[in-house]
Amino acid sequence: MYAPTQTMTRRTTLKALGITLGAAALAYPHLGNTSSPGKVITVWKTPSCGCCKDWVSHLRDAGFQVVTNDVSDTAPVRQKLGLPAKFGSCHTARAGGYVLEGHVPAQDVKRLLREKPDAIGLAVPGMPAGSPGMEMQGDMLGARDAFDVVLVNADGSSRIFQSYPAKAGKKSRATS
Numbered sequence: 001m002y003a004p005t006q007t008m009t010r011r012t013t014l015k016a017l018g019i020t021l022g023a024a025a026l027a028y029p030h031l032g033n034t035s036s037p038g039k040v041i042t043v044w045k046t047p048s049c050g051c052c053k054d055w056v057s058h059l060r061d062a063g064f065q066v067v068t069n070d071v072s073d074t075a076p077v078r079q080k081l082g083l084p085a086k087f088g089s090c091h092t093a094r095a096g097g098y099v100l101e102g103h104v105p106a107q108d109v110k111r112l113l114r115e116k117p118d119a120i121g122l123a124v125p126g127m128p129a130g131s132p133g134m135e136m137q138g139d140m141l142g143a144r145d146a147f148d149v150v151l152v153n154a155d156g157s158s159r160i161f162q163s164y165p166a167k168a169g170k171k172s173r174a175t176s
C-alpha cells in the first residue's frame with residue numbers, strides 16, 4: 001500500500017533488539033554492574049573520518065565505553081535512529097536510548113543521561129571548529145567558533161541545550 005512497510009520493519013527490528021538485550025540483562029544481571037548501559041556509546045562513522053576518531057577519544061577520556069561501527073554512509077543510520085537530516089554531521093551515535101549527532105561534548109552527554117529529557121537526543125549540526133574532536137592546531141591552537149548543542153524533540157523541533165562561546169586561538173591571544 002503506502003510507505004509505512006519499511007518504517008514498520010525498522011521499528012520491529014529495533015523492538016526485537018530491545019527485547020533481546022532486555023532478556024540478556026535478566027539472564028545475566030551481574031552484567032549490569034560491570035557495564036552500566038548509560039556509559040556505553042555506540043558510534044557509526046565512515047572509516048576515513050579523522051575528526052570522528054578524535055571525538056571517540058574525547059568520549060573515552062571522559063569515561064565512556066565506546067563501540068564504533070564503520071559504515072560507508074552515516075545518513076541511513078541517522079534516518080533509522082529517527083534524527084532529521086537537517087541536524088546531520090559527520091557521525092551519529094546512540095547512548096542510553098538517545099541519539100547523539102556530531103561533535104557533542106561529553107559533559108553534555110552526561111547531563112542528557114542524568115536529566116533524561118523526553119527527546120530524540122542531542123546534535124551539533126555541521127562541524128564547528130574547536131568543538132571536541134575538531135580542535136584547532138598551530139597558530140589557531142585552542143580557537144573555537146561559537147556553537148550550540150541542540151536538544152532534538154520527537155516532532156523534529158529543537159531547542160538550545162548548551163551554548164559554547166567563541167574563543168580566540170594562541171596567535172590572537174599572543175598579539176598585543
Ligand SMILES: [Cu+2]
Pocket residue numbers: 051052090091103127133134
Ligand atoms: Cu567531524
